[in-house]
Structure formats: C-alpha cells, structure tokens
Amino acid sequence: MSTPSIAELRAVSQPESLLGRVDAEHWAGRLYMRRFSPYVTRVLIATPVTPNGVTWLMISSGLLAAVSLTLPGVLGALGAFVLIQAQLLFDCCDGEVARWRRRFSPSGVYLDGIGHYSTDAALAAALGVRASGGWGSIDGWTTLGLLVAVLVLFLKSETHLVEVARAHSGRPPHKVYETRSAPPPGALARIRRAARFVPFFRAFLAIEATLLALVAAVVDAVVGDLSGTRVLLLALVPLALITVAGHLVVILASKRLDG
Secondary structure (H helix, E strand, C coil): CCCCCHHHHHHHHCCHHHHCCCCCCCHHHHHHHHHHHHHHHHHHCCCCCCHHHHHHHHHHHHHHHHHHHCCCHHHHHHHHHHHHHHHHHHHHHHHHHHHHHCCCCHHHHHHHHHHHHHHHHHHHHHHHHHHHCCHHHCCHHHHHHHHHHHHHHHHHHHHHHHHHHHHHCCCCCCCCCCCCCCCCCCHHHHHHHHHHHCCHHHHHCHHHHHHHHHHHHHHHHHHCCCHHHHHHHHHHHHHHHHHHHHHHHHHHHCCCCCC
16 A cells, blocks of 8 residues: 555544544644644554554653653753653544544543543652652652642543443433533633633643643752742642632533533
C-alpha cells in the first residue's frame, strides 16, 4: 500500500466530526498539535505498531514526565513539560492511526482514560515530591501533593461516573460533545460562566500543570529555594477542593444524569 499524502491522511484521520466537536480535546491539540501529528502518524502507519501500542507510548510519556518533575532544578521541570508535549502528540496519533486503519476497540478507549488519569494524578504527586526537596527529603509537602492527586482522581471520576450511572439506569450515553447541558439556574449559572473566563480547573490538566511547575521552578532558581513550587502546591489544594465540590454540584444540578 502506498504512503498516503498528508492531505489524504488528514481527510481520514482528522474528520470534521472530530475537530468540530465541542470541547472534544485539549486546546493545545486544536491550536498546534493536530497540525504536526499527521506527519508522525504517517510514519507510524508504515510500521506494525497498533493504535493501542501508540497509546502505551502516550501513557509512558506521561509517567516519565511525572518522574522528571521530581528531579531538582529547572531542567527537571522542563523535561516534564517536553514529555507532556510528547504525550499530547501520541494522544493525537493513536486515534489517527486507528481511524486510518479502521481499528477501533473498547480497550483503546480504556487505555486512553488510564493514561490521562494516571498522568494527571502522578504529576500532582510529583509536585509534592519536588516541593519536599526530592526523593531523599519526603515530608509533609509530599503529603499535600498526594492529597491533590487524590482530588484530581476524584474530579475525573465525577465526570466519567455520569456515563456509568446512565448505563446502570438504562439510559443512553450523554452526548457531551454534540450538545451542552443546560446551565443550572441562578447562582450556579453565574459561577459556571465565570469559570469559563477564569478556568482555574485547568491547573490540574497535564499541559497546564507542567507549565505552572516550570514557571515555579524558574522562580525557585531565581530566589534560591523552593518557594515557587511550594506556593504553587499550597494554591492547588484549595483550588482542587473548590473544583471538586463545584463540579459535583453542577453535575447534580444539570441534565447530564437524567436528561
């Protein structure tokens, strides 16, 4: 089989039904990574690697990013940021390989979720290790990082348990990408609109988390201690609590469960 052109590959692996979905993927994918991913996908489809194999590369990149974040200095944080960019690239490519080869499976969706769950939680825990001063200085800062990691997992579970609850009650999947749930009335609607202008909840996503950690590492280097990283971690604890509580209230007040 001849190697497809980039235009042919885009037409199959990046259809409008994918790119046009509301909130279908991270803004960085839409802004730049989808521009480059077909070039990597074209290389991948010329090899025996499966879509799930690419997903395993995505998972590995995310976990290696967390390991890198535990290393001291700016280079450790920079390595984490670069590895998360690689994760985003593989996250784009696994679906593109699957669409080109027409190979879809529940295991692929499952592994993709595992990758995002594990990465986002591991980065929060790694920030705690970093704030402690590294693996040789584990203390209360690491405990705070683990607390944020648990809250991140809880936040993600709130979203995915919507589909579990609907399935167990015999309802069809909620069409989260095609339509938005009606905003909750009153104060909740105002809070939801405000969150769109100040999306602090994004601090718990891998790209934003590593960018914040990199900025904090630069501050650490300038001041000569771990103040930047520790201030960031302290800020993330209440933000995580607020985000988890607010997300739960919005889900229960919307039509996602019963609509």
